[in-house]
Amino acid sequence: MRRVVIGTAAVSMALSMAACGKAGDKSSDSSSSDNKTIGLLLPDSVTTRYEKFDHPLFDAKVKALCSDCKVEYANAAGDAAKQAQQVSSMITKGVKVLVISAQDSAAIKSSIQTAVDKGIKVVAYDRLAQGPVSAYVSFDNVKVGELQGQALLDSLGSKATTKSKVVMINGDDADPNAGQFKKGAHNVLDGKVDIAYEQSGLWKDTVAAQKMSAAITQLGAKKIAGVYSANDGMAGGIANTLKGAGIAGIPLTGQDAELAGIQRIVAGTQSSTVYKAFKPEADAAAQLAVNLLEGKSIKDLATQTLTSGSGTKVPSQLLTPVSVTKANIKDTVIADKLYTVADICTSEYAKACKAAGLQ
Structure with a gap:
């Protein structure tokens, strides 16, 4: 009841002040700072990229494009129900555009529909969420x-035969990207090696470690030629399991170019990762969000069209990923200033760095 009284008084005051305001006066033109508020919802804090790179890079680009824009931020911490609540909170806060990397692309559909029904434009970030999404940016x-x-095959070299047993630890099926990574890997690996064990690691290092342990029990430590891990976080758990089982010198893939992943590549306990430059992706999402906020066209930005799991055709901007091995660390993550040599070559990795030509 107290809010109603205050709100009524505020409306009366606003009407009387509006009569005195000058045309073009910012204080009278903008009834609320929420008119230029953009929401950013990221899926988890386990994957280091989101907190360390995506959030601050997105925030900085929005501010550079729109000095009076405000970014509201929340992280779902791996909880789809929590992310749905965060969408509701963003609606209450009056965001005009919502950029969301869905923890569960199907579960978030109704929340996105609710936001759109309130007049909010939604940009799917990194993961193509279901529902009436206005734009999508990813790789x-x-x-x-x-x-x-291909990096796995290259590492196997002459050992890549149809009898070579490979373990595949995929991402979380709730993430549509996981299915696309899996599809791409199968495109290259099928018919070249024997994918003898394949499970989801749910994007969790602990789950991936458990799956790897089960694979070793099922196949035998000496029978495993290589391991496909869908990202670096899971590769960390897998690498620990391999070490514990006395398995060394076999290829192990990854993705996201996490610092720990790069360090494992230098040390030889991981063979490759995939670098998806965070800044171009965050910058692209910010540009799409600001354009939608300001009512500008996004046709020149989102030049492709993808169909989401709900059948929605979404204007999309897709960036190009890069494979990273020990041979091109200098030319990728170091050249882009994602990490410095000092970041990578701590005392634990100094000897390996020197051998790799990084120091």
Whole structure:
């Protein structure tokens, strides 16, 4: 009741002040700072990229494009129900555009529909959410999987035969990207090696470690030629399991170019990762969000069309991923200033760095 009284008084005051305001006066033109509020919802804090790179890079680009825009941020911490609540909170806060990397692309559909019904434009970020999404920005995810598969074959070399047993630990099926990575990897690996064990690691290092342990029990430590891991986080758990089982010198893929993944590549316990430059993706999402906020066209930005799991045809902007091995660390993540040599070459990795030509 107290809010109603205050609200009524505020409306009366606003009407009387509006009569005195000058045309073009910012204080009278903008009834609320929420008129230029953009929401950013990211899926988890386990994958280091979201908190360390995506959030601050997106925020900085929005501010550069629109000095009076405000970014509201929340992280779902791997909880789809929590992300749905965060969408509701963003609606209450009056965001005009919502950029969301869905924890569960199907589960978030009704929340996105509710936001759109309130007049909010939605941009799917990195993962193509279901529902009436206005735009999508990500990387060519099938290409990511193909790069991972090819890097595994390259590492196997002459050992890549139809009898070579490979373990595949895929991402979470609730993430549509996981299916695309898997598809790309199969495009390259099928018919070249024997995918003898394949499971989801749910994007969790602990789950991936458990699956790897089960694969070793099922196949035998000496029978495993290589491991496909869909990302670096899971590769960390897998690498620990391999070490514990006395398995060394076999290829292990990854994705996201996490610092720990790069360090494992230097040390030789991981063979490759896929670098999806965070800044171009965050910048692209910010540009799409600001354009939608300001009522500008996005046709020159989102030049491709993808169909989401709900059948929605979504204007999309897809960026190009890059495979990273020990041979091109300098030319990729270091050249782009994602990490410095000092970041990578801590005392634990100094000897390996020197051998790799990084120091």
